[in-house]
Amino acid sequence: MRKVIGWLGGHLQRLQIVSFSLIAALTLTLNTIVVARILRDYLAQAEDERVSRDMDLAREFYRLKQEEIAGISHRLSLDSSILQSLLPGASGDLTAKRHIDEQITNKITVLALGGTHLIAVLDKDSEIIIGRVLEPDGTLSELITSGSLEPLPILRYSEQQDLEVAATEVFPVALLDLVGLAGQAKITLIDTPQANPNPFDIREGSAGLALVGISPIHDPAGQRIGSVLSAYLFNNDFTLVDRIRTIAGIDTVTIFFGDLRVSTNVPNEQGERAVGTRVSQAVRERVLELGEDYVGRAFVVNEWYITRYVPLTDHLDQVVGSLYVGARVSVFENLVRTFNSRVTLTATICIILAGLVAIPTARFITRPITELVQANQRLAQGEMSVRVAPKGSGELALLGRSFNRMASNLQETQDQLLHKERLASMGQLAAGVAHEINNPLGTILLFSTALKRELSSESQLQDLKTIIQEATRCKNIVSDLLNFARQQEILAQPTDVHALLDEVLSNVEAQPAFEHIEIQRRYDSDLPVIEADPNQLQQVFANLLNNAAEAIEAPGTITLQTARVVAGGIEIQIQDTGCGISEEHLKHIFTPFFTTKPFGKGTGLGLSIVYGIIKMHRGQIWVKSEAGKGTTFFITLPIRREMHPIQPASQPAESDS
Numbered sequence: 001m002r003k004v005i006g007w008l009g010g011h012l013q014r015l016q017i018v019s020f021s022l023i024a025a026l027t028l029t030l031n032t033i034v035v036a037r038i039l040r041d042y043l044a045q046a047e048d049e050r051v052s053r054d055m056d057l058a059r060e061f062y063r064l065k066q067e068e069i070a071g072i073s074h075r076l077s078l079d080s081s082i083l084q085s086l087l088p089g090a091s092g093d094l095t096a097k098r099h100i101d102e103q104i105t106n107k108i109t110v111l112a113l114g115g116t117h118l119i120a121v122l123d124k125d126s127e128i129i130i131g132r133v134l135e136p137d138g139t140l141s142e143l144i145t146s147g148s149l150e151p152l153p154i155l156r157y158s159e160q161q162d163l164e165v166a167a168t169e170v171f172p173v174a175l176l177d178l179v180g181l182a183g184q185a186k187i188t189l190i191d192t193p194q195a196n197p198n199p200f201d202i203r204e205g206s207a208g209l210a211l212v213g214i215s216p217i218h219d220p221a222g223q224r225i226g227s228v229l230s231a232y233l234f235n236n237d238f239t240l241v242d243r244i245r246t247i248a249g250i251d252t253v254t255i256f257f258g259d260l261r262v263s264t265n266v267p268n269e270q271g272e273r274a275v276g277t278r279v280s281q282a283v284r285e286r287v288l289e290l291g292e293d294y295v296g297r298a299f300v301v302n303e304w305y306i307t308r309y310v311p312l313t314d315h316l317d318q319v320v321g322s323l324y325v326g327a328r329v330s331v332f333e334n335l336v337r338t339f340n341s342r343v344t345l346t347a348t349i350c351i352i353l354a355g356l357v358a359i360p361t362a363r364f365i366t367r368p369i370t371e372l373v374q375a376n377q378r379l380a381q382g383e384m385s386v387r388v389a390p391k392g393s394g395e396l397a398l399l400g401r402s403f404n405r406m407a408s409n410l411q412e413t414q415d416q417l418l419h420k421e422r423l424a425s426m427g428q429l430a431a432g433v434a435h436e437i438n439n440p441l442g443t444i445l446l447f448s449t450a451l452k453r454e455l456s457s458e459s460q461l462q463d464l465k466t467i468i469q470e471a472t473r474c475k476n477i478v479s480d481l482l483n484f485a486r487q488q489e490i491l492a493q494p495t496d497v498h499a500l501l502d503e504v505l506s507n508v509e510a511q512p513a514f515e516h517i518e519i520q521r522r523y524d525s526d527l528p529v530i531e532a533d534p535n536q537l538q539q540v541f542a543n544l545l546n547n548a549a550e551a552i553e554a555p556g557t558i559t560l561q562t563a564r565v566v567a568g569g570i571e572i573q574i575q576d577t578g579c580g581i582s583e584e585h586l587k588h589i590f591t592p593f594f595t596t597k598p599f600g601k602g603t604g605l606g607l608s609i610v611y612g613i614i615k616m617h618r619g620q621i622w623v624k625s626e627a628g629k630g631t632t633f634f635i636t637l638p639i640r641r642e643m644h645p646i647q648p649a650s651q652p653a654e655s656d657s
């Protein structure tokens with residue numbers, strides 16, 4: 001686990017990875033939900049449309065079957081041999097009866113009808129002359145030679161109107177009994193969830209529902225002498241529903257007598273045909289009671305289906321049952337579920353991929369930050385040379401650059417501090433040594449000068465002069481050293497810088513080095529009096545003026561300029577037109593004992609002393625110089641010593657390290 005967290009990087013990086021992944025997850029989840037919704041709606045609509053098309057097909061099959069039944073009675077009613085045999089047959093003539101039976105049997109065989117069919121030739125009082133029943137397994141029943149079908153309403157209707165009729169009819173149990181079909185029609189009613197406890201038609205269970213066709217038989221004079229009845233019984237006969245299902249590819253088909261399932265391929269919980277179960281109350285109200293189509297989901301037997309129900313009507317347009325087609329919702333829902341789980345799986349894979357992509361991306365983004373953090377730590381441990389490599393121009397590159405700047409400043413400040421310390425300790429040493437040497441040197445000079453006055457020999461005089469000259473030089477060095485040591489203390493008082501400059505100038509101008517030099521003064525008339533040690537500042541100016549004069553060989557100019565600076569201080573510039581300082585030397589000029597002057601001429605302590613004094617005054621000193629073109633020293637000093645050291649407004653960093 002630790003390894004994994006380490007691999008995922010720092011807090012910022014982990015935060016980025018997590019937010020990347022979260023964004024991906026949010027987007028994909030929303031997408032998945034929306035897509036699943038749309039698909040579900042689309043599929044539901046497609047299912048509805050399919051079921052409604054299925055219903056059109058089923059209805060067409062039903063209509064064809066009704067036409068087939070009507071066709072059988074119609075053709076038999078026109079058969080000439082039946083016409084001839086009808087009256088004799090009705091009065092008991094056996095040959096005539098056999099003739100009629102031959103026609104019926106012939107019809108049944110030729111048509112190869114599947115399912116339970118009844119064909120009967122009736123006399124004018126609706127008494128059966130000859131009848132036959134075809135069982136679903138294709139066997140023919142015994143001859144039926146008697147019985148009155150007179151109570152059948154459609155038969156009476158046909159008689160009264162003297163018309164051919166065909167319709168879906170309720171076949172009373174007594175009449176079914178006459179032709180031996182009561183057993184097949186009997187159905188035990190089964191309690192069904194969501195169904196009305198009372199049957200829609202009290203005859204449900206015993207009576208049959210059948211497609212019935214009646215065709216009257218007329219004698220040549222046009223007198224009705226009998227009729228042909230053909231019927232197809234739905235109860236416990238599944239030929240039609242199964243044929244519709246197979247040929248039209250419909251999930252389930254049912255024919256209802258009232259609200260009772262009499263012919264169906266909808267299965268019950270045991271997987272058997274759900275004959276005997278009943279329609280739900282919702283469908284019953286709409287289809288059976290209002291005579292309208294039912295479209296939509298319905299609870300069928302024991303589960304939900306996407307359904308269509310249309311009413312079936314008898315010859316008087318009374319609703320007697322209904323035709324149903326439907327598809328199981330669970331099948332459709334499985335489809336949706338499979339789809340959803342696939343979409344979810346894809347989304348999950350995408351989220352994981354997003355997370356994996358996020359790792360290198362986050363690393364790429366946080367790398368500069370990590371580098372900065374590490375550089376910071378190294379800097380904190382004192383590694384002053386550490387720098388980062390900022391790339392580009394973004395905020396992080398900016399941060400990197402300012403870090404580098406900060407590190408440089410820090411290094412510079414530290415170097416300055418070191419330099420100061422070094423100067424201080426050297427000062428102490430120098431002071432000690434100088435004091436010790438100063439007195440003996442004084443004695444040497446005193447005695448050698450006295451000796452010089454008494455000597456007469458020219459060569460001895462020359463030697464003595466050399467002694468005096470060298471001793472004087474030593475005294476100068478010692479005095480410089482003492483000055484160098486003295487900068488530690490400052491005796492501050494209100495000081496007029498202009499007056500001080502003028503005083504120093506009047507002292508040095510008399511020297512031979514200043515002979516060919518023009519002095520220019522550009523004093524700021526508003527220059528305030530500052531708090532400083534005038535003796536030490538005098539040394540600063542004297543040193544700088546001497547250096548300037550020594551740099552100028554031919555006639556030249558030294559310009560003294562003063563100005564008040566915004567940050568509560570003053571600036572003094574001492575500019576010469578001398579030889580300038582090479583870039584290489586520029587780095588070292590403030591270092592003690594650095595000199596470019598020939599042996600005996602320079603001590604290399606002048607600028608170190610200047611530097612020390614200015615720093616003690618909390619001022620700044622820097623130089624601008626170009627070999628051959630001259631040099632300018634810039635000094636800033638605060639007006640009051642307790643003020644912060646003032647930074648040059650537009651000048652480059654001090655070149656004093």
Ligand SMILES: Nc1ncnc2c1ncn2[C@@H]1O[C@H](COP(=O)(O)OP(=O)(O)O)[C@@H](O)[C@H]1O
Nearest residue numbers: 547548551580589595596597602603604606607
């Ligand atoms: N105004 C100037 N023009 C050219 N070079 C200068 C100037 N001031 C200082 N320098 C250089 O800086 C060196 C150090 O100066 P300083 O510390 O005064 O020692 P010194 O004058 O004894 O050599 C000099 O040797 C010289 O090379």
Ligand SMILES: [Mg+2]
Nearest residue numbers: 543547606607
């Ligand atoms: Mg000097």
